[in-house]
Amino acid sequence: MSAPATAAPATSPPPLPAAETVTLKVNGRTVQVPKTMPDWQGKPQPTTMLQAARLGGVEIPHYCYHDKLPVAGNCRMCLVEFGTPALDPATRKPALNADGTPKIARSVLPYEPGTPRGAIACATPISPGMEIYADSPATKQMREAVLESLLINHPLDCPICDQAGECKLQEYSVEHGQSASGFFETKVHKPKAVDLGPRIMLDDERCILCTRCIRFSKDIAGDDALGIVNRGSYNSIAAFPGRQFDNNYSLNTVDLCPVGALTSKDFRFKMRVWFLKETRSLCTSCGTGCNIVIGSREETLYRLEPRENEAVNSSWMCDSGRLNYKWIGRADRLREVRVRGGHSTWSAALPQIQAILAKAPQGSVAILAGARQTTEELYLLKKLADRFGAVTDSVPRTGAADGFLVAADRNCNTQGARLTGIWSGTMGAQIPRIAEGIRAGGVRTLVVFGEDVTRHGIGPELLASLETLVVSDLLPSATTRAAHYLLPGCAAAEKRGTFVNVKGRLQKFLKAVEAPGDARPEMEFLWDLLEGDVARRAPANIEAIFNQMVREVPAFAGLEWARVGDTGVTVPL
Amino acid sequence: MPQEFKLILKHADEPGYTPDMGCYLKHGGYETLKKALQAPGRDLPDGKKLSPQEALREDVKASGLRGRGGAGFSAGLKWSFVDRRSGKPIYLICNADESEPGTFKDRQILHKDPHQLIEGMVLSCWANDVKLAYIYIRGEFPEGARLLNRALAEARAKGFLGKNILGTGYDLDIWVHRGAGAYICGEETGLIESLEGKRAYPRIKPPYFPAILGLYLCPTIVNNVETLCHVKHIAAMGPAEFARLGTPNNTGTRIVSLSGDVQRPGYFEVEVGKVTIGELIFHENFGRGLRPGRQLKAVIPGGSSSKVLKAGEVFQLKRKGADGQMAPVEVPMLDLPYDFDSLQSAGTMSGSGAVIVMDDSRSMVDALANLSEFYAHESCGQCTPCREGALWMAKGLHRLTHGDGRKEDAAYLAHIAQNIQGRTICAFGEAAAWPVLSFVKKFREEFEARGEADVAARAAAGSVPDSNRKPSPHA
Incomplete structure (x- = not known):
């Protein structure tokens, strides 16, 4: 070998071997699909009719099937009529029609050859030459019959059901149901308002027994807490005796439930879902950065739901993160700019801070920036710090990782703070030095973003000895009370930006609601502070600031705001 | 003259025959096993050699033995599907969850001759390299479970079971597992789930064919009690001799459970196939006819799940004529040979071998209401069509038998049943639907008359149909 090991390959790598494919027809259209596809665990398995139809652009309706759960095959909604190439009984070779095309044997009941037999598309593997009739009269009749069966004992209490508007029973009834039922009997009655656990209510009458919740809890959350009791039409979901359904992922079952059987105690009866504005955002409760959708209406948050991202959280999020949004609407949110205890305005306060900073000697400023600020804010804070040779740091915040989604790092942007240079080496190591600097008189100005430093070694007496304390935060604390300049900031739900998760996934989030009072996104007023003359500055623009940051932070090289996408990009840590 | 042929029950009902080891040995018990385990294997004409185990598997296939549990599938073929290359253990399960209404044959074996079953099982396990087998016995057979456990202990003590069976180096153990009272546990994959300690929800097939992904996701054979006993006789007689019993493609003997309106149930x-349905009902050697003054109305030929046959029905069957060609012949219902193929040709099945006879004192509406109650109660509720449909049919029939019927209920019931059959995870869907479909089709006028009478009675009472509906027991 003469070529150095580091030499770039002269040619592009050889093309991957073409995956084996199967050709079949979906609703008369020929499609070629891979012979195997990933199952719920990502293991390659023979491609199913449902997957093949999806690749052919046809969605087969289903209740119990879910991409991320083991296949159950119990709802029967995905029954489809199908055909396979017929064999000539004499030659055992494919039989042909007069025009030379292969003869297709439609599936029929073995004991009643005049009646079509459906197969469950979710669990039936495809075979070469198969034809899937996803909209044939027989298929439609099977769907109608399943829907009729699901509805006969269903309470039809849609007007007071939280699921209404996002209910698969409603949607499929519209798309595939029949308008009338011959049901002439009394309905089965089952337990209502069953308190399954601290966060979940169950209405057994609405349940269609698809077992998604059972499978999720057992196979994904690893908590075998739910099961079915009773038999036949009286089957009911229940927590095992003496057990609470209380694992930290229980609320995912509310998302998974295709009907209104499982409801979130937090959300139920609060808002009709069709009024909710949906905003793509990120969970801020730990360093995992689960992708979420915020449901809000008129500047009020009503719920967070997980948003699928294979690189981060699959389709799930933890309950603690999901419910950690109430503080955003708290009455004591900081909503006004305050200067030395009195009410002020942005246009009055910012030039004063600029003037103070402009006169600050090198080394007399320290900046403590919470690792829950956005990457852009941290980048601007670092720029500010560099102007005055300021010491910067962040506050580490850790807990126990749960081995699933909850990370030990409870800051949502620890890596963003590191990559932008806010901290290096050991996070938080500079805080004692800053405290010492204040005590010794070298540090005269402290800028704090999003932390109560009195709980991290810089007590009120130290803060009182500062010449200038600039604080931006969301909620009042001992630090905000000591601030000379108090600048109200925004929660993630109230602004746009990016976070970098513990694995280096840079992800962006969008604004769902307006911030209260005079509060402004920190990126905006940091930009104002940096730009100097407020009257002549260009307005803060997330795209411009992000793209400028990309040019200056090596880990982000080559990125563009517009190309980050909904599920983010991975950056080198 | 049609008569019994006692192969499995050869000794069971002899006076003084007891279910213990001593009695079984006195009657030649375990001799077949001893011989089989010493067999040298077999040379084939093409020079290949079959191991003694392979030879027994081939013999079971050649015997034509069909499963006695209900589906009548070839036992040898079932064994041939077993995945022998997976590297996983192969399990054998004896299905002793005899629960099909009208069926009471396996319990005769379990209670009177458990060692015959054990010998058949040891042979079957040996032939299939099974080291661990289970007998899944229905919970309502506590005495059967006790006798089986005693017999298994005796067999272990005698070296017919356990480590190094009869000095051959072959190890096998068999354990009894008692069910807890659910019909669905007789469905082989439901049984497997139950044996694994789970709710007896039948598995979807594909992918969970027991021969590949059975008990603990290992290759598994599930055979009926009677089927496994027959393996002993095939090993003893040889497949050719066994196949001489019965009729072509319907070989051997089977135990028929005859119940209902006959003089001698x-x-x-x-x-198999040597006796007709008529002979089973009327012949001196079997049912000895109906009660005095009664006419035959209907026969359920293969357990309550099979489609009912109506007195006087005539079927077109294909029979081999004198010229050797298959030709259609008309066969009256009573002349149907009691075998797998004839009953299938007549649109029903011999199922578990249970013949339920109904005379003209019976209301088909009431009888169906009774059956449907059973299926509504036993539906496991896993999949939608059966879970909802089984109870729906039962409720409709409850209404029809409690004065709140309608003329259209016949069509109404058939509509529900039609939406169950063929659309469920397991064959319970058919089991629940077929009685309804066949009763309503063949006795439609009786159902419609019942509905019309209800309508008339309500009109006379001045009530409207909806207002006097009786509360269903299920509400």
Whole structure:
């Protein structure tokens, strides 16, 4: 070998071997699909009719099937009529029609050859030459019959059901149901308002027994807490005796439930879902950065739901993160700019801070920036710090990782703070030095973003000895009370930006609601502070600031705001 | 003259025959096993050699033995599907969850001759390299479970079971597992789930074919009690001799459970296809006819799940004529040979071998209401069509039998049943639907008359149909 090991390959790598494919027809259209596809665990398995139809652009309706759960095959909604190439009984070779095309044997009941037999598309593997009739009269009749069966004992209490508007029973009834039922009997009655656990209510009458919740809890959350009791039409979901359904992922079952059987105690009866504005955002409760959708209406948050991202959280999020949004609407949110205890305005306060900073000697400023600020804010804070040779740091915040989604790092942007240079080496190591600097008189100005430093070694007496304390935060604390300049900031739900998760996934989030009072996104007023003359500055623009940051932070090289996408990009840590 | 042929029940009902080891040995018990385990294997004409185990598997296939549990599938073929290359253990399960209404044959074996079953099982396990087997016995057979456990202990003590069976180096153990009272546990994959300690929800097939992904996701054979006993006789007689019993493609004997409106209900072991339904009901050797003054109305030929046959029905069957060609012949219902193929040709099945006879004192509406109650109660509720449909049918029939019927209920019931059959995870869907479909089709006028009478009675009472509906027991 003469070529150095580091030499770039002269040619592009050889093309991957073409995956084996199967050709079949979906609703008369020929499609070629891979012979195997990933199952719920990502293991390659023979491609199913449902997957093949999806690749052919046809969605087969289903209740119990879910991409991320083991296949159950119990709802029967995905029954489809199908055909396979017929064999000539004499030659055992494919039989042909007069025009030379292969003869297709439609599936029929073995004991009643005049009646079509459906197969469950979710669990039936495809075979070469198969034809899937996803909209044939027989298929439609099977769907109608399943829907009729699901509805006969269903309470039809849609007007007071939280699921209404996002209910698969409603949607499929519209798309595939029949308008009338011959049901002439009394309905089965089952337990209502069953308190399954601290966060979940169950209405057994609405349940269609698809077992998604059972499978999720057992196979994904690893908590075998739910099961079915009773038999036949009286089957009911229940927590095992003496057990609470209380694992930290229980609320995912509310998302998974295709009907209104499982409801979130937090959300139920609060808002009709069709009024909710949906905003793509990120969970801020730990360093995992689960992708979420915020449901809000008129500047009020009503719920967070997980948003699928294979690189981060699959389709799930933890309950603690999901419910950690109430503080955003708290009455004591900081909503006004305050200067030395009195009410002020942005246009009055910012030039004063600029003037103070402009006169600050090198080394007399320290900046403590919470690792829950956005990457852009941290980048601007670092720029500010560099102007005055300021010491910067962040506050580490850790807990126990749960081995699933909850990370030990409870800051949502620890890596963003590191990559932008806010901290290096050991996070938080500079805080004692800053405290010492204040005590010794070298540090005269402290800028704090999003932390109560009195709980991290810089007590009120130290803060009182500062010449200038600039604080931006969301909620009042001992630090905000000591601030000379108090600048109200925004929660993630109230602004746009990016976070970098513990694995280096840079992800962006969008604004769902307006911030209260005079509060402004920190990126905006940091930009104002940096730009100097407020009257002549260009307005803060997330795209411009992000793209400028990309040019200056090596880990982000080559990125563009517009190309980050909904599920983010991975950056080198 | 049609008569019983006692192969499995040869000794069971002899006076003084007891279910213990001593009695079984006195009657030649375990001799077949001893011989089989010493067999040298077999040379084939093409020079290949079959191991003794392979030879027994081939013999079971060649015997034509069909499963006695209900589906009548070739036992040898079932064994041939077993995945022998997976590297996983192969399990064998004896399905002793005899629960099909009208069926009471396996219990004769379990209670009177458990060692015969054990010998058949040891042979079957040996032939299939099974090291661990289970007998899944229905919970309502506590005495059967006790006798089996005693017999298994005796067999272990005698070296017919356990480590190094009869000095051959072959190890096998068999354990009894008692069910807890659910019909669905007789469905082989439901049984497997139950044996694994789970709710007896039948598995979807594909992918969970027991021969590949059975008990603990290992290759598994599930055979009926009677089927496994027959393996002993095939090993003893040889497949050719066994196949001489019965009729072509319907070989051997089977135990028929005869119940209902006959003078002498009971179980009768007959050569398959050598006795007709009429003979089973009327012949001196079997049912000895109906009660005085009664006419035959209907026969459920293969357990309550099979489609009912109506007195006087005539079927077109294909029979081999004198010229050797298959030709259609008309066969009246009573002349149907009691075998797998004839009953299938007549649109029903011999199922578990349970013949339920109904005379003209019976209301088909009431009888169906009774059956449907059973299926509504036993539906496991896993999949939608059966879970909702089984109870729906039962409720409709409850209404029809409690004065709140309608003329259209016949069509109404058939509509529900039609939406169950063929659309469920397991064959319970058919089991629940077929009685309804066949009763309503063949006795439609009776159902409609019942509905019309209800309508008339309500009109006379001045009530409207909806207002006087009786509360269903299920509400």
